[in-house]
Amino acid sequence: DAGPADCVRPEKGLGRPENCGTKWGERGLGFFRESQCGTTIAGMGLVALLLEELVDEETWQLLVDVHLDYAARFGEMAPKSGVYYDTQMEENGWTSCGLAGVECLLEGAPEAEVWAQTARRWMFSTATTPQDNKDKGMFAGEETVAGLTGRTFTALPDYMAENHGWVHPNYTGSSVNFTGHLGVIYGAFGRKLPEHALFNRQKIYDQLKLTTDRMGAMHPVQGMDWPYLFPYPGHGSHAAAATLLKDADGARLERWALTTLEGRQAGNDGRMYDRAIAESVHDVQDPLIVRESVIAGSAYTYLLHRIYGDGAKPVSDEALEKRLRGVRVYPHSGFVFHRHRRGQTSFAWRNCPMVLPLNRDGIYTVAPASNSFLASVEAKG
Numbered sequence: 001d002a003g004p005a006d007c008v009r010p011e012k013g014l015g016r017p018e019n020c021g022t023k024w025g026e027r028g029l030g031f032f033r034e035s036q037c038g039t040t041i042a043g044m045g046l047v048a049l050l051l052e053e054l055v056d057e058e059t060w061q062l063l064v065d066v067h068l069d070y071a072a073r074f075g076e077m078a079p080k081s082g083v084y085y086d087t088q089m090e091e092n093g094w095t096s097c098g099l100a101g102v103e104c105l106l107e108g109a110p111e112a113e114v115w116a117q118t119a120r121r122w123m124f125s126t127a128t129t130p131q132d133n134k135d136k137g138m139f140a141g142e143e144t145v146a147g148l149t150g151r152t153f154t155a156l157p158d159y160m161a162e163n164h165g166w167v168h169p170n171y172t173g174s175s176v177n178f179t180g181h182l183g184v185i186y187g188a189f190g191r192k193l194p195e196h197a198l199f200n201r202q203k204i205y206d207q208l209k210l211t212t213d214r215m216g217a218m219h220p221v222q223g224m225d226w227p228y229l230f231p232y233p234g235h236g237s238h239a240a241a242a243t244l245l246k247d248a249d250g251a252r253l254e255r256w257a258l259t260t261l262e263g264r265q266a267g268n269d270g271r272m273y274d275r276a277i278a279e280s281v282h283d284v285q286d287p288l289i290v291r292e293s294v295i296a297g298s299a300y301t302y303l304l305h306r307i308y309g310d311g312a313k314p315v316s317d318e319a320l321e322k323r324l325r326g327v328r329v330y331p332h333s334g335f336v337f338h339r340h341r342r343g344q345t346s347f348a349w350r351n352c353p354m355v356l357p358l359n360r361d362g363i364y365t366v367a368p369a370s371n372s373f374l375a376s377v378e379a380k381g
Contacts (some may be wrong), residue, residue, distance in 0.1 A: 002065040025069065031080070034073060035091060037177075041070050043296070044184050045105045046303075048233030049188055056094045063105065075115045079125035081152040087161040089126055089154040090171060093178030096123035096197070104189040117143055123182060123197035125152045127175040127204055129159065140195045148196075156182035156332040159204045165351050166352025169211050169218035169332040173237040176205050177297075180240030184300050198244065205241045208325055209249045210339060211346075212238075213362025216257025219344055220363065221335045221351040235261060239301040242311035249324075251314035254301075260364065261298070 026033040048063055052322055074095055082088035088101045099119035106112060116149055124139075128149045135145035155161050156173075159174040182197045211219040216234045235257035241250025274294065298330045304309070316322075327338045334350025345357040359365060 001027045003062065018202055025066075032091065035095045035098065038070065038074075038096070039093040039181060042097045042181070043103030045101045046185065046188055063145050065103045067105050068109075068336045070098050071106065071111070071115055074099060075111065075118055076103065077118070079122045079152070081125075083130075083153045083156060083162075085162065087154050087163050087171060089161045090163065090174045090178075092122050092126040092154060093174050095128060097178055097185065100185045104191060104366075112257060118193070118240065120194050120196040121148070123146055123179075123194065123203055124199050125154065126178060127155055127200040129155045129157050129200065131157055132200070133288060133309060139199070146200075154206065155200070155331075158330045158332045159200070159207050160330060160333040160349065162333070166222045167330075167335060167348065168220055168222065169208055169352060170220070170234075172204060173208050173218060173234060173241050176201050176208065176237040176245075177241050179244060180236050180304055181300055183244050184303045184307065185239065193244065201240075202245050202247070205247060205250065207236070207330075208237065209241075209247075209253060210255050210328060211344070212256075213344065213358065213363045213364075214256055214360050215260045215362055216253055217260070217363050218307045219337070219346060219356070219358065221346040221356065222339065223335070223354055223356065224347040235301055236297045239304050239311070242314075243304045243308040244311075246312045248312040248315045249320055251310075251312045252320050254311075255314060262302075266307065 002025065007023070009020055009024060014022055024361075026038060045063060045067065048060065055304035079092045079095070080088040096119055099115060099122055101110065103116045103119050106115070109115075125148075130153050132145050132149040132153075133151065135149070136161055138143045138144050141147055155172070156167075158171070159172075160167050162168065164170040178203050181195050186193045208218055211221070212234060213219060216238060218234055233253050238250045238257055241247040242254050264272055272279065277282050303356035316320050324339070325339050326335065329336045333348075340343045343357065343359040344362065345355070347355050
């Protein structure tokens with residue numbers, strides 16, 4: 001949108017046809033589509049920073065214009081609230097990344113301080129719960145938790161999140177994953193990660209680690225509305241926990257996930273999926289294309305470690321398995337979860353009632369035949 005009129009997407013492509021021949025930037029398509037560019041814009045700034053000697057003045061000006069455009073849309077906007085059915089955790093997270101890129105790349109602008117404060121509010125509001133509204137403790141030495149939270153909530157009181165009517169660990173994990181992105185953005189620009197990016201992240205990750213299998217993937221307690229098995233099996237969230245939260249469990253889970261990722265690559269000649277499948281199978285969300293493209297998630301994981309080091313020392317496989325075993329009840333999310341010696345089992349009674357038992361290697365050993373549910377339950381009487 002910040003470029004010339006003839007700067008448009010290709011007329012034809014493998015992706016969703018409604019995107020072909022259109023302007024990138026999504027102006028006029030509403031908050032969801034427009035704000036979604038946040039991580040891409042921040043990524044463009046990171047690439048330019050890493051390749052600074054190769055970037056000419058015209059390209060830098062293009063980047064400045066793109067970041068100014070994003071700032072004009074969201075630089076003074078309040079974060080969104082949403083808990084039931086559609087959490088705003090993901091939207092608030094990716095918008096905070098876009099605004100963090102704006103803050104770092106345009107640090108000399110007169111409005112820089114306003115954009116910085118807005119970015120912090122969005123990253124804080126990525127992981128807020130209703131009980132935070134009652135917390136009178138001071139946060140970051142400037143305001144109470146209750147004051148920062150207000151009536152903006154994105155997570156259920158049991159620190160899980162639901163999207164599209166599913167309580168799903170992958171969406172819950174987006175808050176921790178975007179914290180990793182924020183760590184890279186601020187770290188690459190030589191700046192300190194704001195405390196706001198860490199708010200409630202440990203409490204959320206403490207739930208996520210319980211549901212993570214030996215492949216590094218998170219157990220989808222109510223099934224999935226489309227295949228959310230990313231080609232990077234959670235290692236972005238685990239890496240953020242290991243480096244930024246100093247979580248020793250996360251360090252072990254990251255290694256499990258990376259082992260899975262490397263195995264998939266080795267089995268597919270460097271790809272996430274068999275080439276024949278990736279080139280022929282498409283549906284309304286084009287999951288195969290999307291998942292091949294977000295291999296960039298591995299770059300963020302790598303950069304996290306380049307900037308912050310190895311992170312916490314990982315616990316042993318045996319210690320982690322033993323400590324995480326047991327039964328947990330999530331009354332607000334509506335499921336009970338049992339992690340045992342041979343695997344894990346969930347029973348959900350709200351939104352999408354279902355029982356999902358998995359072996360120790362978990363969801364990667366189950367091949368869903370549909371993109372709507374992993375299973376369904378019928379009850380008589």
